[in-house]
Amino acid sequence: MTLPPLLEARGLVRDFGPHRAVADVDLTLDVGELMALFGPNGAGKSTLLRLLSGSLRPTEGELHFRGVPFMPGDPRVARQVGVLSHRSFLYRHLTARENLRFYGRLYGVVGLEERVARRLETVGLQARMDHRVATFSRGMVQRLALARTLLHDPALVVLDEPFTGLDLDAALRLSRVLTEVRSDQRAVILVTHDLQRGRELATRVGVMSRGRLEVQAPAHSLDGPGLEALYRRVVEVPS
Amino acid sequence: MTAWIWAVWAILHKDLTREFRTWERLVAMASFAILTAILFNYALDRTEVDPARIASGLIWMTVLFSGLLGLGRTFHLEEEEDALVGLLLTPIPREALYFGKVAANAVLLGVIGGLLLGVFGLFFGLEVRGNPWALAGVMALGIVGFTAVGTLFSAISAGTTMGESLLPLLVFPLLVPLILFGGRATALVLSGGPAEALGGPVRMLGAFAVLALVTGGLLFRYVVEE
Amino acid sequence: MSLRMIRWTALTLATAGLVLAVLFHWQVFFRVPTEASMGLVQRIFYIHAPAAWVAFLAFGIVALCSAVYLWLGEARLDRAALAAAEGGFVFTTIVLLTGPLWGKIAWGTWWTWEPRLTLTLLLWFIYLSYFLVRGATENPGRSQRFAAVVGIVGALNIPLIHISVLWFRSLHPQPVVVRADGPSLHPDMLNTLLTAMGSFTLLFLALFLLRYSVERMGDRADALVREQLHPTPGPTPRA
Numbered sequence: 001m002t003l004p005p006l007l008e009a010r011g012l013v014r015d016f017g018p019h020r021a022v023a024d025v026d027l028t029l030d031v032g033e034l035m036a037l038f039g040p041n042g043a044g045k046s047t048l049l050r051l052l053s054g055s056l057r058p059t060e061g062e063l064h065f066r067g068v069p070f071m072p073g074d075p076r077v078a079r080q081v082g083v084l085s086h087r088s089f090l091y092r093h094l095t096a097r098e099n100l101r102f103y104g105r106l107y108g109v110v111g112l113e114e115r116v117a118r119r120l121e122t123v124g125l126q127a128r129m130d131h132r133v134a135t136f137s138r139g140m141v142q143r144l145a146l147a148r149t150l151l152h153d154p155a156l157v158v159l160d161e162p163f164t165g166l167d168l169d170a171a172l173r174l175s176r177v178l179t180e181v182r183s184d185q186r187a188v189i190l191v192t193h194d195l196q197r198g199r200e201l202a203t204r205v206g207v208m209s210r211g212r213l214e215v216q217a218p219a220h221s222l223d224g225p226g227l228e229a230l231y232r233r234v235v236e237v238p239s
Numbered sequence: 240m241t242a243w244i245w246a247v248w249a250i251l252h253k254d255l256t257r258e259f260r261t262w263e264r265l266v267a268m269a270s271f272a273i274l275t276a277i278l279f280n281y282a283l284d285r286t287e288v289d290p291a292r293i294a295s296g297l298i299w300m301t302v303l304f305s306g307l308l309g310l311g312r313t314f315h316l317e318e319e320e321d322a323l324v325g326l327l328l329t330p331i332p333r334e335a336l337y338f339g340k341v342a343a344n345a346v347l348l349g350v351i352g353g354l355l356l357g358v359f360g361l362f363f364g365l366e367v368r369g370n371p372w373a374l375a376g377v378m379a380l381g382i383v384g385f386t387a388v389g390t391l392f393s394a395i396s397a398g399t400t401m402g403e404s405l406l407p408l409l410v411f412p413l414l415v416p417l418i419l420f421g422g423r424a425t426a427l428v429l430s431g432g433p434a435e436a437l438g439g440p441v442r443m444l445g446a447f448a449v450l451a452l453v454t455g456g457l458l459f460r461y462v463v464e465e
Numbered sequence: 466m467s468l469r470m471i472r473w474t475a476l477t478l479a480t481a482g483l484v485l486a487v488l489f490h491w492q493v494f495f496r497v498p499t500e501a502s503m504g505l506v507q508r509i510f511y512i513h514a515p516a517a518w519v520a521f522l523a524f525g526i527v528a529l530c531s532a533v534y535l536w537l538g539e540a541r542l543d544r545a546a547l548a549a550a551e552g553g554f555v556f557t558t559i560v561l562l563t564g565p566l567w568g569k570i571a572w573g574t575w576w577t578w579e580p581r582l583t584l585t586l587l588l589w590f591i592y593l594s595y596f597l598v599r600g601a602t603e604n605p606g607r608s609q610r611f612a613a614v615v616g617i618v619g620a621l622n623i624p625l626i627h628i629s630v631l632w633f634r635s636l637h638p639q640p641v642v643v644r645a646d647g648p649s650l651h652p653d654m655l656n657t658l659l660t661a662m663g664s665f666t667l668l669f670l671a672l673f674l675l676r677y678s679v680e681r682m683g684d685r686a687d688a689l690v691r692e693q694l695h696p697t698p699g700p701t702p703r704a
Binding site: 017212 | 560604605606686687690691695
């Protein structure tokens with residue numbers, strides 16, 4: 001007997017008034033995968049991620065987590081999802097440790113202190129753990145945000161343009177930590193404008209345009225120029 | 240249930256930690272309250288009216304105004320790094336978030352209420368002739384009702400393009416019971432009036448607080464969820 | 466019910482309402498006996514009281530539709546709440562205009578802190594904030610939910626506000642229609658009042674249905690725009 005996929009979306013649609021942000025998306029994501037999602041601004045990538053992470057209600061369509069249908073706000077699913085966006089969700093006036101402690105309490109993490117220390121170590125911030133986030137550089141904030149994302153050991157990790165606003169070194173450092181996020185225990189979905197970085201991290205790539213997930217392909221089947229050609233073909237379809 | 244209480248506590252603790260580190264809202268609210276009391280001194284002709292006699296109404300009006308100043312910021316605090324999105328992704332029930340916020344706001348407003356009583360005592364020779372504990376109870380009850388309504392609507396106003404300027408319009412029509420019965424009850428305690436007369440206003444304040452907390456708890460999720 | 470049906474019903478109701486309006490104006494001017502203590506001006510009562518009845522009826526509909534809308538998420542209920550609110554707002558304004566006119570002549574003052582008049586004024590502001598909230602968000606779904614919350618909380622608070630304003634001594638004439646020992650009005654007066662109430666209720670329902678059908682047409686227009694921008698999916702290109 002095969003296990004149901006970690007996350008399955010069928011016929012996902014989301015409207016904002018007359019605007020259809022996500023149109024009829026089918027997507028299956030399983031543990032061990034890292035899917036990179038590309039597309040121009042306004043293609044509906046962020047909306048799709050919000051639907052998948054359960055923070056937005058779909059207008060139509062179904063979402064299943066480990067084969068069980070779910071709606072936004074379902075605590076059983078929320079406990080297993082971690083989201084990293086280009087906004088950190090952190091409080092500037094609290095220290096790194098206080099921020100993680102706060103989120104750890106909300107997620108009901110057991111052995112919190114030890115877990116917080118370990119996550120801070122993973123992202124290389126243990127020396128600064130009692131400093132306020134306000135004193136951190138953008139890159140450090142983003143690494144702390146990653147520690148927050150992984151704090152409760154989520155099975156689904158959603159990365160929404162995590163490199164935005166980072167300089168070259170900070171981005172390199174973050175993507176080094178991100179390679180460790182991929183594991184047999186979890187699925188990762190990543191949205192980025194950086195085609196090459198996304199392709200290097202991913203096992204699968206997808207391109208969205210005008211609310212549709214137009215193409216999906218295994219990452220190893222494409223080289224750099226191949227991905228770019230595919231992207232251009234999908235995005236610039238005349239209609 | 241314990242997880243629920245933990246979540247409320249975590250949010251209360253986080254909000255207060257932040258506040259006692261930045262003092263942003265408390266300083267703004269406290270200065271507003273004291274300055275208003277100073278302005279009252281010049282607004283009222285003290286040969287005609289004794290401020291101590293109309294103090295209860297003035298105190299409640301000042302609590303509401305400075306309260307709106309602070310409550311209006313409740314959800315802006317969560318928006319600088321989209322923290323509200325992060326909070327809504329956590330498995331805690333939405334009501335826990337609401338009650339945590341109400342609790343933190345009520346604590347801040349309680350501090351302001353206490354300060355105002357002191358300031359009025361100092362500036363206008365206000366005396367508490369009745370039971371000071373009854374006064375504390377009346378203030379607390381009114382403040383809980385007010386923050387319950389104000390926190391719900393500050394989540395709404397923060398989600399609109401009008402922001403805080405919408406908040407008074409949303410909240411003031413609903414606060415008539417609070418200002419009336421809060422003012423009456425406070426006046427009674429201050430003047431040392433008969434304790435039996437306190438029952439009616441206090442029951443109304445209690446009814447207002449309970450109704451506000453229950454509806455706030457039920458409706459909050461529809462304000463923050465999308 | 467189809468939009469066509471709704472519009473026909475609305476027109477029929479409006480016609481009936483207007484006929485009754487002509488009838489009750491004739492009654493007010495030519496038939497009803499002059500009230501002994503307040504004189505001619507008391508005749509404004511035949512507009513004032515029915516308008517107040519409709520204002521509160523409308524707010525009841527707003528609250529009810531809003532509550533069920535939040536519960537079921539059915540967009541039509543939100544449109545109904547909006548339509549009722551707009552009708553109610555018109556009649557609340559009529560109450561607030563006729564009240565002081567009557568008061569000035571009967572009591573010698575434009576404004577008194579008469580409980581029901583005060584309550585109506587606060588109701589007018591609650592309606593106003595209902596419209597402002599709807600207009601002040603960029604996301605249509607959000608503005609509908611916000612408005613629903615305002616409508617529900619406003620309605621729940623009305624009894625409490627009512628008790629509060631009753632604490633002030635009332636200058637207002639005591640209720641004369643509903644009494645245990647039967648109506649104390651002159652039969653002609655009662656007739657006129659009931660005709661006016663019927664007329665206003667019909668006119669309100671007509672307005673309500675017309676406004677509702679306009680909103681539904683707006684929804685259809687939105688759906689057409691979506692269909693234009695996102696035609697039903699064709700074959701998906703594969704990589």
